[in-house]
Amino acid sequence: MLITIEVNSKKLKAEKGETILNALNRNGINIPTLCRLRDLTPTGACRICVVEVEGEDMLVTACSEPVREWMKIETHSPRVIRARKAIVELLLSNHPDNCLYCDRNLNCELQRIASELNIRERRLSGKKMTLKLDQSSPAITRELSKCILCGRCVRICEEVVKVNTLDFIGKGRAIHIGTAMDKDFNFSSCIHCGQCLNVCPTGALHEKYNIGEVQDYLTKKDTLKVIQFSPLVAFSLAREMGLKYSQNFDKKLNEALYRIGFDRVYCTGFGSDIMINELTEMLENNKTGKLNDTIYTSHCPAWVKYAEQFMPGILEKLSGLKSPQQITGAVIKALVPGIEAVNPENIYSVSATLCTAAKYEARRDAMTRKGISDIETILTVRELAQLLRLYGINMDVLDGRNVDEPMNLASFSALMTEISGGLTESVVKIIAQNNGIELSSSDMRKLRAAGDFRELMVRAGEHEYNFAVIDGLAGLDMLRSKMRSVHYDMVEIMVCQSGCVNGGGVNSDENGESVRDRLKMIYKSEENSAIKMPVDNPAVRNFYEKWLPLDKDISDKKIFRNKYSKKDVLL
Ligand code: SF4
Ligand code: SF4
Ligand code: FES
Incomplete structure (x- = not known):
């Protein structure tokens, strides 16, 4: 059933029950996403997709919030853009600065979104992540210092591949993605399908390189x-x-x-x-x-x-x-x-x-x-x-x-x-x-x-x-x-x-x-x-x-x- 919503002062049609993000995308309006995976349960983990909804004090995540009849949405208001910028700046504050040497250079979702948001200087500086490089698997390499904790790999492995190799481990600043008992990949249940590589927005997961x-x-x-x-x-x-x-x-x-x-x-x-x-x-x-x-x-x-x-x-x-x-x-x-x-x-x-x-x-x-x-x-x-x-x-x-x-x-x-x-x-x-x-x-x-x-x-x-x-x-x-x-x-x-x-x-x-x-x-x-x-x-x-x-x-x-x-x- 079609309902009417108002986006950036224009009336648009949306399917009852669909998410704001789906309605926007179908109507040709793109907003950035980092944790969302098509057809999988939204988690609202990254909050980069926030929009303003009239009557709501807080910004809402478009990937998880369903549309309502006559909902009034602002997708690119100054407040929304400020919030998105702050989220990306925080992610970049402890991200390694070695894009030039990363295999996802020029093909990285984080890099692209930072560029789209016109982030041109480092305003926040955090302690760089130094999680170790895991090259133990014959097929997959993990560079967790580049991980932005979006959780896509966890969900694809659990909901699509059905193996459940990965999960969030630890708390607070120590939280990271790991395998059972936080061991190296070669001890884990990973079956090397590589589906997690294809959804990782950064260079945190990639195949084991044999080019050299x-x-x-x-x-x-x-x-x-x-x-x-x-x-x-x-x-x-x-x-x-x-x-x-x-x-x-x-x-x-x-x-x-x-x-x-x-x-x-x-x-x-x-x-x-x-x-x-x-x-x-x-x-x-x-x-x-x-x-x-x-x-x-x-x-x-x-x-x-x-x-x-x-x-x-x-x-x-x-x-x-x-x-x-x-x-x-x-x-x-x-x-x-x-x-x-x-x-x-x-x-x-x-x-x-x-x-x-x-x-x-x-x-x-x-x-x-x-x-x-x-x-x-x-x-x-x-x-x-x-x-x-x-x-x-x-x-x-x-x-x-x-x-x-x-x-x-x-x-x-x-x-x-x-x-x-x-x-x-x-x-x-x-x-x-x-x-x-x-x-x-x-x-x-x-x-x-x-x-x-x-x-x-x-x-x-x-x-x-x-x-x-x-x-x-x-x-x-x-x-x-x-x-x-x-x-x-x-x-x-x-x-x-x-x-x-x-x-x-x-x-x-x-x-x-x-x-x-x-x-x-x-x-x-x-x-x-x-x-x-x-x-x-x-x-x-x-x-x-x-x-x-x-x-x-x-x-x-x-x-x-x-x-x-x-x-x-x-x-
Ligand atoms: S390669 Fe496949 S099985 Fe291994 S962690 Fe990634 S999605 Fe799971
Ligand atoms: S390894 Fe990649 S897909 Fe997994 S949480 Fe980190 S950034 Fe996201
Ligand atoms: S894409 Fe919506 S919360 Fe991450």
Whole structure:
């Protein structure tokens, strides 16, 4: 129901019950916010969004106060601006003055708001915060001296990710954000999803940087430097660098990577196609062998860590397959030494990805063979953009070149595995093809629908396959309740809502537009994709027919598999 409010002496329409902030934003009036997160419970912690409301003695926080009929609001009165300035000046009074050296320089919400409020001098001087730098996690770095206590990270971890790693600790001046018992991140329940990085308004949380290490290796003459990425990485990178994306951008990125010193560029989707094949085979064997047990996917490293910490009872039901980047990494280390006549220990392998948890996954014990890691280093899309800027690469003038054989091709299905439900869709398509079934568009719509729980039943000959998709851990509650009456043959779980398209390693805007853009790019690529399914991928066929049977070291396919164990963490 629409009501009338008066803002800065103008009548506006607002939805009954919505917050003042929503009504203002819809009517084109912006006011600063620091603690607010779209769709999550407002806390009113930062008070930067205050406005004047006629009849109220105190300024009210627009992000939490609902509109009332005929409410009279002043959004930029002298009193309001003075209050906002005072809040920011207080935040800046103990903030470190090292913006120039901060990775959020020019991309910091606090810096932007200070500039918008025309704060040009330090009027308040407080004791600088000296909380220690926590670099204990393989994926996330905490610089709490830059924390402004907005609480966004606490809420996203609790309300969206459902892990509850972070909380406010201490009182008064000693208050800060910490983990259970205020220990370092590596002792905590953090599953490295990186969702908190993307909402932190300052540089207090960011991925663990590996750019320096990559730079060092790029100059080594006696090392073969290889890198893998997927089209989703190329697409997200173009956006990150403010460039227009076209299909040729992937080729330009290959050339850029050669120019900065990589010797070979491979395709992560090659590993995705192998993963889809292996998972489908496992599922069909499970069904026809009458084992009839549920198989849980294991391609999301954040989910795997969650299961090890909170659901150890299902570890033996995980498919055991590594993520696509790790499978590609393992195949690189198995095949490339023979092809390039180089020792495996002289291959430096990098993967560029949207996933921060991949940094953790690459360091797991099982991600090695004969003591050599599948992948040495993971770069997020943000880091890759930084690396290309560092080397002064102008993507516009590059011609482009192809990905290197033999890990050079991927199917459309491979790209779909970067979306929640995409792995299930790919497996369902193979089962349908193997059994001569036509899938309806409504089947596909069920898997591509919104929501944290989706399901699909497919009848194939005498068998009935039930699939469930958990899109974000909030869907686990529904799964538990459904499993009381339904047997699922396969449960796909991804921690980041919508999947890797919303990973912590790439900047995403608050209204979800960038995630929708990435989803659209993936769906749209189906039309132009000459290779629709793993079975159509000549590189993968070649691998199964030529390479795998010949090499007894890898023919048991153990290089595709991970190992799991219960993990005790502080809660
Ligand atoms: S990385 Fe994910 S699990 Fe870890 S603290 Fe941040 S939001 Fe929570
Ligand atoms: S770490 Fe970042 S998101 Fe968390 S409270 Fe501090 S400033 Fe806010
Ligand atoms: S944004 Fe409203 S109180 Fe922080």
